[in-house]
Amino acid sequence: MYSVLIVDDEPEIRLGLKLKVDWERLGLNVAGEAGNGAEAMEWLSQHPADVIITDMNMPVMNGVSFLEACYEQYPALRLIVITGYEDFQYAKAAIRNQARNYLLKPVTQDELTETLGKIVQELDGLRNERDQQAMMQWRLSQYYKEMKEHFLVHLVKEEVERESVLRERAKWFQLDAWESRQVRFVTSGLIERHTTQQERSPDKLRLPFEMLCREAAENSKGLFHVFRDANYAGLMHFVTATEEGELESFIQNLRHAVTEHLGYEPAIGTGQTVTGLRQWKDGYLSALLAWNLKGNDGSNVIQHGAMEAVLSEETTKVLQRYVTRGDLVAFEQAVYKELSASFAASQARFVKLIFQLYLMLDTMAFTAGIALESSEQLWLRPEQVWGFDTTAKAQQFLNKLAVKIMAGPEKDSLDADHSMIQAAEQFIQDNYMYDLNLTMLAERFNYNSSYFSEMFKAKAGKTFIQYITDVRMAKAVQLLEETMLSLWDIAELTGFSNASYFSSKFKRMYGVSPSDYRVRLKSPEKFDNQQPKK
Structure with missing residues (x-):
């Protein structure tokens, strides 16, 4: 929606103009009214506008002075002049200040609708051009490459x-x-x-x-x-x-x-x-x-021949659940079954299975913040796998990793909880743009949801919702400062459900809308975005 300001000293004229047009169908919204140029300039100092419909013969500040002030201070505004006087000076002033149309009263509904429709098309074209330029700038940025x-x-x-x-x-x-x-x-x-x-x-x-x-x-x-x-x-x-x-x-x-x-x-x-x-x-x-x-x-x-995974995704998830629940016996039995079948099939299949099981466990260890020894990292020295020439040797190596993950970080329970919360915080910072919730995060780190919620607040100093909102908002501020992406784009990139929700949360935290925040960035009075309102 584009915002429209109607300026005329006669209230009935302003009402008539509002009733003549299906504003919503055109993509317009009458955001304000003013009785003269001075009132209009005061309104513009506090509100954004895209289109102004103005009379010329008004008290305090007439149309000529108002057009000149608009052209000087708000050159991007689209101006439509509607007047009852076919005066050369008025027409000259309108042209000089780049008014889009000069209409005589009484203006017809079709005439006004057609004029506004052309302006909307023009604004749409400029917006699309700006969006494309912003997207090009965004795609060249380091932040885009990282994301x-x-x-x-x-x-x-x-x-x-x-x-x-x-x-x-x-x-x-x-x-x-x-x-x-x-x-x-x-x-x-x-x-x-x-x-x-x-x-x-x-x-x-x-x-x-x-x-x-x-x-x-x-x-x-x-x-x-x-x-x-x-x-x-x-x-x-x-x-x-x-x-x-x-x-x-x-x-x-x-x-x-x-x-x-x-x-x-x-x-x-x-x-x-x-x-x-x-x-x-x-x-x-x-x-x-x-x-x-x-x-x-x-x-x-x-080369890629025969590199298909040996372990199915369903079996992988079952093994992950065993490790997460700390069920070592079930894990050992399931792994032994898979290793035995692969060993009987071929050496190549056996070796591929060992690597796939290792990659699964290595990822789980990384997520849990558990450091593996150099000798336990097959990707560092992949030749080690050829030494696992029996099912028992491979099982022993994999069991050792599973036990280490089940035991958690080698610290006391309080330190272990603190380490886990640090890992959870890092996960949020890495995945804030996706749909995250407390239950999913608790399950990922093998905690009861209620206990995890209490522990997170105690260790992080804020609730899960507060933490993820702060992370997302910090990234949104970065995009507002460093790009010209639209609010819809920024909301989507930072994990907010829609632009309206993002804008309301932003204003609640920072005391100003995202659009106004961008405007303030251009002024010397840039406020401190590190001190949001609570």
């Missing part, structure tokens, strides 16, 4: 939300067209070797390796999207819909750049082809498995 990468990680790691939300977020990050494409994931990392003593280990080269991978993706002109999974700090991942030849060329160029600059030849695994955003998790897992299986044959690029 896009977070969305990629969320797609391949977390439970995917309902279809409508998934499609909307994919559209935000220009990934909606990828829904119907066949894509492949590529995992790349530097191998820890023990054959020679080297001053520069892969661990010390993580940052330059990451920069080279990001540069390679940037140079691909959108053909490859890159992301990093915090669970595997030394690995970088790509997703692409390119043909086999282009994929091979990208891999060769990446290998050459890393070898030339870092002196290490990276190991690279490519996953199976998948179609549909909901299948990206399987594609990502297959690339991880491919990368983990690279070490035994000495090759540095593992």
